[in-house]
Amino acid sequence: MLTVESIRKRFAGAEDAPAALDGVSFHVAPGDFFTLLGPSGCGKTTTLQCIAGLEAPDSGRITMGGDVVFCSERRIAVPANRRNLGMVFQSYAIWPHMTVHENVAFPLVHGMRKAASGEVGPRVRRALERVKLDALADRPAPLLSGGQQQRVALARALVHEPRLLLLDEPLSNLDAKLRDQMRVELRQLVKSLGITTVFVTHDQTEAMAMSDRVALMRQGRVVQLGSPRDLFLKPASAFAADFMGRTNMIRGRLVQAGPPAAIATPLGLIGSDGAPGLPAGAEVFAVVRPQAVTVLPDDAPADGLANVFRGRVIAQVFLGDVVEADLAVGEGSLRVLLSPYREAPVGAALTVEIPPAHCVVVPAEER
Ligand SMILES: Nc1ncnc2c1ncn2[C@@H]1O[C@H](COP(=O)(O)OP(=O)(O)OP(=O)(O)O)[C@@H](O)[C@H]1O
Numbered sequence: 455m456l457t458v459e460s461i462r463k464r465f466a467g468a469e470d471a472p473a474a475l476d477g478v479s480f481h482v483a484p485g486d487f488f489t490l491l492g493p494s495g496c497g498k499t500t501t502l503q504c505i506a507g508l509e510a511p512d513s514g515r516i517t518m519g520g521d522v523v524f525c526s527e528r529r530i531a532v533p534a535n536r537r538n539l540g541m542v543f544q545s546y547a548i549w550p551h552m553t554v555h556e557n558v559a560f561p562l563v564h565g566m567r568k569a570a571s572g573e574v575g576p577r578v579r580r581a582l583e584r585v586k587l588d589a590l591a592d593r594p595a596p597l598l599s600g601g602q603q604q605r606v607a608l609a610r611a612l613v614h615e616p617r618l619l620l621l622d623e624p625l626s627n628l629d630a631k632l633r634d635q636m637r638v639e640l641r642q643l644v645k646s647l648g649i650t651t652v653f654v655t656h657d658q659t660e661a662m663a664m665s666d667r668v669a670l671m672r673q674g675r676v677v678q679l680g681s682p683r684d685l686f687l688k689p690a691s692a693f694a695a696d697f698m699g700r701t702n703m704i705r706g707r708l709v710q711a712g713p714p715a716a717i718a719t720p721l722g723l724i725g726s727d728g729a730p731g732l733p734a735g736a737e738v739f740a741v742v743r744p745q746a747v748t749v750l751p752d753d754a755p756a757d758g759l760a761n762v763f764r765g766r767v768i769a770q771v772f773l774g775d776v777v778e779a780d781l782a783v784g785e786g787s788l789r790v791l792l793s794p795y796r797e798a799p800v801g802a803a804l805t806v807e808i809p810p811a812h813c814v815v816v817p818a819e820e821r
Pocket residue numbers: 465466467468474492493494495496497498499500501656
């Protein structure tokens with residue numbers, strides 16, 4: 455549905471700075487919920503604006519449903535209003551002096567592609583029905599909750615029946631509880647409409663909860679592309695491992711490239727199913743999610759067993775649904791998750807196992 459190929463962009467007046475986009479490529483399948491994820495300034499909004507036609511890349515190509523909408527070589531740049539897109543920005547840009555109906559009708563009445571006057575009413579009603587706001591059509595916009603305003607912005611983006619929906623951090627100004635709820639609603643809504651969506655966020659939990667596929671960006675590049683599960687469980691770099699959620703990053707040296715691989719660390723020797731592409735001797739991180747660590751019964755034998763370690767609780771945080779505990783293991787430390795029903799005060803001894811399949815080895819570059 456959408457193909458972005460090697461787009462580069464350097465802003466005028468920012469010639470000395472690194473490029474905002476440094477060869478961004480990805481493909482979004484029809485009907486997919488696709489997310490651009492990454493830290494502030496990595497180029498998410500710039501990418502979205504290039505897709506929308508609000509910014510022009512310096513080079514590269516963008517194709518939508520078989521139509522080339524931008525190509526630097528062939529000097530093609532289809533204007534934004536002819537790309538047939540819906541957009542919702544972080545600030546919903548809802549007009550406070552208008553009702554819900556008037557806000558959604560705005561692009562049909564005043565936009566570049568005006569609708570025939572007899573068509574406006576039915577089309578607005580259809581868009582409001584899609585976001586379940588038809589009952590509030592006559593309400594003034596300021597009398598809406600944050601979540602309702604968000605749906606008005608969405609209805610307005612959908613009123614032209616776009617082939618692609620672009621969403622730039624649309625949930626970031628909602629409070630935490632509403633944001634959780636809108637995540638689910640927004641995903642269900644666009645999936646039920648079958649509309650291909652490109653979503654931007656810097657929040658990895660949001661990206662995982664909502665997306666079919668995620669492009670993780672850093673400094674103007676896509677550094678990893680995959681399902682939320684792939685990114686979380688199989689990070690390809692220290693940056694990806696760290697960005698996708700809390701994790702143990704255990705620094706060490708690859709003593710056996712394998713598979714199976716073995717890493718000498720301050721905790722002791724850790725075995726992993728593999729360290730693809732890395733030579734023995736490389737400085738690495740063993741990436742072990744706290745969720746991956748198994749806590750064994752107190753009487754489990756430890757000594758001599760591969761990937762079984764004895765530790766002592768040095769700190770813990772009771773979070774209700776789970777207890778995060780830091781263990782001193784060998785010369786290092788390891789964060790694990792415990793059941794809230796398990797008593798494990800500071801000083802308690804625990805035996806834990808790191809399954810080799812869940813220990814991912816990445817090069818020890820800067821995170
Ligand atoms: N109009 C502009 N002129 C000059 N530089 C810009 C302009 N817009 C963005 N940039 C720069 O381009 C880079 C990418 O910016 P972009 O807005 O795409 O980041 P982002 O990933 O959306 O970040 P955030 O999460 O903070 O919204 C940044 O270094 C930013 O400072």
